[in-house]
Amino acid sequence: MKTVKIKKGWQFKIVGKPSPRIENRPAMTHVAFVLDKIPFVKPRLLVQVGNKVKIGSVLFEDKKHPVLKFLSPGCGTIKDITYGPRRVLHEIVIALDSDETFEIFEKVTELALDQIKRRFLIDSLMAGGMWPFVRQLPFRQIANPDSLPNAVWVSLGSADPFQPNAHVYLNHQVDFFEFGIRALHRLVNTVHICRYDETPGKNNFAASSVTHRIIGNYPASDPGVVLYHSKKKASENQDWYIDGQDVIHLGKFLKTGTYPIDRIVAFSDGSFANSCHLSTRMGILLKDLASPSIIAPHKRWVVGGVLSGYTSTRDAFLDPYQTSVMIIDESNKSELFGFVRPGLKKISNSRTVLSALSSAPLPINTDMHGEERPCINCGYCAAVCPVDIMPQFTYKCIYADEIEEALAYGLLDCVECGLCSFVCPSKIEMSDFLIKAKHRYHKEINQVVESV
């Protein structure tokens, strides 16, 4: 087992870490498939409002690769199809039947798995809606089945304590996990299983198969970070990755022949009593996750982690990739002489606040704690960047439209962790800027490919 240690990054110091306790949160009336967070896919709808669907019925496919299907997370009637800005498909909402039935896919036995052809396995995963969970670096798009990567990186556990704990979701699921790993072995020669070590010494799951032990600060567990710190040659940049929980679903899909919709979601509202793991399902209405008593106004619903996630609302649905929901205080009150206060309760990576003296977790809100200013080249961002891309210089390259230069600095190694924006004393939206540049570049090279 290799050990990868990440020294840079940031140690989380936020209250409300979800406890390992599991509570059940069934869907009440509706579930939905959220489309706009599926990266780089142009959907072609295959259903209409009013259609009846089962769990695992095809909802839409990718226009560019029509074999890539996306399946229904619920059984019932299509109630609504909503569009976002520029008529981009947003959600497909399904009103649930009281009795839910599954589409039946072909099962794969343990014996058959070792004989199965790679192409056949890929096709069945695509038809079974499981393929979108296998993703590809550096743009984090859905993996290209025609490419043969060096390795696939499986991440177990996260350096972000507000993501589900691997011990929790692997409980009673190790069989499915190992079956999923065996399926991955049929796809790619090398499968790296990276376990993030929160509590060194505890080693009670899938112990035999773990290949990398990850220690260090957030975002150490991100596959991009692990890849950056272990790659030897440029061809490894396009490696695939998959989250540990999705490997379980992969195994479950192949073993049982049904589309797996159960999810373990880490939920936190900043309090000790309510923050825990929730056993729920794909595409759940966010409101259903929290008990009505704790839904208050002036709160921000953040899906996918406070540093790299996105803002949602209580009336939105959970997108297929995310397994973390946080409710944090909205910033609402200006602070008298905020900049000279000693900062006992202020969260900061710098040592300019008194809270730096202790490691006690602190409450958070969405306040910027200051206004935007010009970059003063303080280098705080470079000090936390886990992949050494010197964000302050890379960002200036992009600003000056020197995309080649930015790529040489390692723009594509960016793991989109958000730490550079977090630490910036000038409050520059650095990570947002870098991520958008990455996406522009992806669009550009794909246009070139298509036109040729």
Added chain:
Amino acid sequence: MLNQFEKRLRRFFEKSSPHFSKGGRFFKFHPLFEALETIFFTPAIPARCPPFVRDGIDLKRFMSIVLLALMPPLFFGIYNTGYHSLLSAGNNLNFFDIIISGLLTVMPLIIVSYGAGFFWEILFSVIRKHPISEGFLVTGLLFPMTLPPTVPLWQVAVGISFGVVIGKEVFGGTGRNIFNPALTARAFLFFAYPAKMSGDRVWVAFSDTASNAINAVSGATPLAMTTLFPSFKTIESMLHNAGFTLFKLFMGNYPGSIGGTSAMCCLIGALILIITGVASYRIILGGVAGLLITSFLLGMVSTTPLNPWADINPLYHLVVGGFAFGIVYMATDPVSAPGTNTSKWFYGFFIGMLTVVIRVFNPAYPEGVMMAILFMNLFAPLFDFIEIRFRVSKRIPNV
């Protein structure tokens, strides 16, 4: 009490805010209003894109820490100025009088520096329609602390105007300047009005007519003195004869620029800056190492008394003149220093080295640290360029 004050203040800003916002009568002066308001209230701005939690530090806090670190040399400077002023006037030296006398000399310089500088800051902000940056809070205090206490007030105004306009705003404002604005201002005064900036009669503020009776030595800085008496065998013995022991030089109780005499106060400031992580310890330690190593090596090869500064105990270089102040407060300005880590060591090292080289080989020009820092400011982008090239060549390409 504080709550009452806060409430009134809030009401005041809420009332006047419409006049300064779009469509209001004074919309032009929005940057000024905004600067004033945000001094009192850190505004509640919600994060619009991830991450949704932001660091508690902002530029105001960042610059406040620098100001805090400037307090020890400032207070000592006020005391020291008053002390030597009263000493030369032959008055009795009680603490209260010393402070009053020091304040009377130093405060006008600071007020003029801030006043003239803010005039330009506000002018440029209003024309360019960008918020007033906090960086000037530091520049406006740094600059007068590098001056001799006798400098005429109009020269302070001229100097800071040059520093802000030519040193910073012509490049596009905060974050884009090549040189440290405070040092640019000082360099301008140094070359435009040398009679008021160097020599032996500018370092003590004479407070009454008894000044005529004062001999030149009592007003000379240790650095300036070394250029006056080539007859002594070594500088060490000469300084010793004049009463400047290493300890006294370290404490800084001798005539000199307002903030720059006390290496001890600069050391306290350096500790504050390094512990809070606001200034780069690499630059400071690199500078000290460069100074000590260069002076040690020069001492090995020099022959007395050709270059009197060459074979002095290296520690003297550290405590004499403005080196400590320069390396702690001026060289660590992040905008004009390199942004990469190894470069910072080199940048500091070369500042220390150049300071010694100027002191040793140009006896007519004893204070080298200002030119050393400005010169290395010029090279900071080159350092960055080289280190980034090196780092990029080490990366596994990903395109």
